[in-house]
Amino acid sequence: MDSLEEKPFQLKIDKNKIKYFGYTSNSTYIRCKDGIKLATSYFVPKKLERNKKIPTILIMERYWRHPELRRFFKWIFGKNYTIDAFAKIFTGRGYAFVIVDCRGTGASFGKRKYPFFKQESLDGNDILDWISSQPWSDGNVVTRGVSYPGTMAENLVALNHPTLKAFIPLHCGFDPYLQAAYPGGCYNIGFLKRWEESSKYLDVNSPLAFKTEKLWMEYLMIRGNTPVDSDKSRTLILQAAKEHEENHYSDEICRSRFFRDSKLDGEQPYDIISTYSRLESFKQNNTPIMNISSWYDSGYGEAVINRFMNMENPGLYIIGDWNHGIGSNANPFNKKKIPLSVKNMKECDLVLKHIYLDFYDRCLFGEGYKDKTLYYYTVGEEAWKKTTIWPPKNQEMQKWFFNKNNKLSPEKPNENLGEDEYKVDFNTSTNYERNRWWTLLGYPIDLSGREKQDELSLIYTSDPLENDLEITGNAIVTVYLKSTHEDGALFIYLEDVDQENNVTYITEGQFRVIHRKISEEKPPYISCVPYHSFKKKDVLPLLPNKVAKIKFGLLSISALIKKKHRIRVSIAGADKASFKRYPSIGNPQLKIMRNQEFASMIELPIITKEKE
Template sequence: MRPSNALRLNFNHQETIMTIETLFNNPLPMHYKHVVTTSHYLTMHDGVKIAIDVLLPKNLPQDEKLPTLMVMARYWRSMQLRIPSPPNKAPIGPREPIADWLIARGFALVMVDIRGAGASHGVCKHPFAPDEIADFGEIATWITRQSWSNGNIGAFGISYEGSTALYLASTGVNAVKAVVPQEIEFDVYADVALPGGILNKAFIRAWSASNNRLDNNKPSDLFPPIARLLVRGVRPVDADKRSRAMLEQAIREHQANTDVYSAMTKITYKDDLFGNTGVTLEDFSVYRYSHAIQAGGSAIFSWGSWLDGASAEATLRILNTFNNPQIAVIGAWKHEMSADGNPYNPPKGEPNPHLKQQWEALGRFFWSHLVEDKPIHGKTIFYYTLGANTWTQADCFPPANSVHQVWYFGDNHTLSAQKPTSEHTRDTYAVRHDTTSGKTNRWMTQFARPVVYLNQADEDKKRLVYTSAPLDSDTHIIGYPIMTLYVASSHADSAFFVYLEDIDPTGYVRYITEGQLRGIHRHISDKPLPYVTGMPNHSYKRADSAPLPINQVVEIIIGLQPTSVMIKRGHRIRVALAGADADTFALIPDDATPIWQIMRDNIHPSHILLPILR
């Protein structure tokens, strides 16, 4: 890594110096003003009818060939409004109005309702099912045969739609040249459903309820209030607008979709089955398609946020696991990338880069690959540093010149580099079930909420905290903090939450990142993971499960979500421990209050490893 904010990346076999501005400082010109949309069904190999919208520039010359971008939607490709739709515009959908922007710059768009959702027929037994992914390939092949297609295809999207973009790259369709997955989950179990093996109850319940409403052609409760008033339902295809018979048939078939919340609440281990589907969460995690994605060779432009669930970790897994040519960007925004989530900035501000610049970067990436035939080569990452408000470019992450420093728990709830010398010293903590990281945290932004972490000082009064002395110099924490706890618990199972915080000279406590682990999952596996990560290798498998021996000391190693943060001189670092996050995660156990003995002596020195940039 270079100390300047630039590194070298090969474009079209030429070495180029790049900064974050390079991604969006050469915007595409507008070629068209208006949009024309047609909607119809495509029949898949098994007879299931999939609803699509084809969006083209109005008055497109007959001999004009366009690159095509696909969006494969779980939450409706487009909406039918109770008022007239704006003329000459793309149909409104549950996403920012990027379609109009892209079409004006010479792209065709194909918006797809996945099977079992929206106006499409079929059943969604589980997310990212093999038949669903096969549909993406069939639709891509159909696109290449259309008179307006130049034969090159990309895909993009946020969250579920971002994952489908990456799955499209696994289908083996040669026309798929570039994909942009944004804010996705790479490992369904660890990244969203059960982080640390603890049920992400609030999100799973809200997401399941939202899907159930959408699958019954009702606006989601997660839509803004004005949208719930104005939206009648999913947009029928053109031939079905009067009778709506095909849409009604689709809704009847959706009744066989699996209830996600019911299935998830029965899962404890990674090898547990998802409902009655016969598959596990591993089976519909994107890493199961790693070989096919790499074999396809599509260029990948992935985006994540240090403050959005595990999306930064997902972006790093893509970067460090796949050999595809890649650009990765990790910022500090909410899930939809439309507002800032940086805890050092005022809440809900403009994201950095702002939305228009994000679109310009996406458009330029696709134009290079689908029109100019100037693909990227190699890998590069742009990451934002909290506290410094700067962007850095590097060819790897974590950077090679970061080192782990050990910070030990000490007397009087201190945190320092001094290893304990005393024997049999410990702190007692009775778990409080009313501790919370709030209702606008990294896990709740995934259901259309902002990321806002207010002063954690009051909440830390309910937690067990260890705080450093004021720092002598600016300290850049970059990578994966790792917590090692030596703990004796009064109960055979417990949830452990670890928060890394920055205390400024006024006493304001800022959230930085967190990790969690259910006690029964503490085993470190010697079997290699199917992807590259800086997290401890917890398998979460049933065979590796073990209850906590009551009132006996065990070692528990907890990985925190990766970060890049500058802790300023005079600030203090704090580690806060809790046994619950009441507004987000299921209580473990739900019928008792564990008491912990946190050891901090020369035999059992509880500590955190902080990756520090030299």
């Protein structure tokens, strides 16, 4: 039976677990088998007992392993200021801490073909061998990372190296095509262009990356990445930066490769960089996992569910209500909340580091994990829940139909010819730089302002609810439409409308209509939504002014809609702030069918109460 109010975290820090105070820091190059040198910083507890062997926490970093302060700030704060919090806490708990610039980034040498390319992950074998050879290493390594480094942590485990004992991938994709680059087949141009711009600056060791991200304090304080200890003249870091000028980047790679089977380097499709392509490797090692993300972080809440449903790794799978990286609250139902419900973000950051260490301790020195558990946060109710199955127990799909007078109703329409016209407004959007897609850059999330967007959209709103209604899982929309154009996209939002007509965002889904064919092929992994291949061979352009069926899943959520509130479905044809325009020219006029033959609807994943 699923348990209510089961929290995934122990928020109290046990100071008795802090064994050491202070650390030594060093940096060097690890030479890979092909001769490429990877810049590595490592931190070991100060006054470590003679002949004492300890485990290691490893991070493979895409975004500078150790940012270097400008001289004035280094004089004030010390040379390790930007990494001190990690080094101090990790070494204090009796771990060595190793952080490496990935191949083709930071002070490391090499060039990059595309994100998560194969050799980048294979470098992990050389790094792990190096760690095992160090005099302080007991041969046990655990790994973690947020976003790109989170995927690298996962890729390390897929190597099946004998040293790896636990991993914590945070806020990273399972299916990067659908969860970051092309959600619903729609190109996430806003994020990918900004990511490319900042990555280019990082790779040539320029702090202009922080200016691009509007991180003004970091831009003021940070000079660049830190050279390794032996590179006193900075010759090597400059040589590495020069090599990086030949790197390839996200927008350049993805913008013309809009099908799932498009080749990233002329040979490999998107599958090669996806976690689901490594499922067999994970089955071989069964390494314990702590996987954390948020309902509101791009498609990465979905990624946690994908892992839980498809991976056998025991441990904790956690979906909260914060932004990418747990840097701020994202919950539109409780805007003043601090993530983890602690006093402030400083405490949140400190508590999280100890949570990760408690997980490692249990895996290395304690009882470990035999089973897997998914913890998820229900917004609106403001409660943690846990389950050992997904979809959770007592979920049933409830149909709500589009009806005349913009009504959303459980009753199927009884009209023969009912339809609603909508001319696509390409100014519709979620908030620029403050939505679930831009938070991939670490930006805060603000999902307010839906009232204004609904004025530009086609909406269907229910009557006030007679009872509270919990929605947990993926809503599925089925839209019958006619269009004046062969191509286009649907952006559908699920919303809560209170008694004062305030509108609260619940979740969303986007879909490029040429991908509407529901494939009969075996999906690459198990999910809860209709399977569209997004392959070139399955493209089906619309026949202008002919009815087409578009069925797809919205992103998962757990939300409680209160009694007397109303449910709203808001339909648009664009998201100007985030996605490419479909079609590229022209202004489609849509007709949404809502009649007996073509009954457009949304199926909501409702959690029913158990009968006593």
